[in-house]
Amino acid sequence: MDIALFGSTKSTPVQVPRDGDQLFAAFGSVEIDLSRLVLPESLRLSAMATFGGVKLIVPRGTDVVIRGFALFGSQEYKSRSERMSEASRSVIYLNAVAVFGNVEVIED
Numbered sequence: 777m778d779i780a781l782f783g784s785t786k787s788t789p790v791q792v793p794r795d796g797d798q799l800f801a802a803f804g805s806v807e808i809d810l811s812r813l814v815l816p817e818s819l820r821l822s823a824m825a826t827f828g829g830v831k832l833i834v835p836r837g838t839d840v841v842i843r844g845f846a847l848f849g850s851q852e853y854k855s856r857s858e859r860m861s862e863a864s865r866s867v868i869y870l871n872a873v874a875v876f877g878n879v880e881v882i883e884d
Contacts, residue, residue: 825877
């Protein structure tokens with residue numbers, strides 16, 4: 777679990793997060809860079825941003841399925857225009873809640 781309260785945290789993990797890991801930002805920001813990791817076929821994560829922001833950077837070719845809601849906030853997936861072959865893709869299932877905040881996923 778990564779938490780930022782009235783501050784910010786930025787990390788580049790050396791291991792793949794566990795299924796169900798959570799990212800939480802309240803009046804702050806959390807940034808996690810997974811772009812250098814080889815992700816499993818599927819990974820489930822949760823993110824909540826309340827008056828703050830959560831940014832998740834994923835490897836090129838990763839598909840992201842975002843579920844959840846935004847109330848006076850936003851959820852966004854910024855993918856690159858070019859896509860990789862189907863055989864090498866991973867899928868991240870992200871349960872995202874943004875209340876006066878922003879949950880953003882960026883493809884590296």
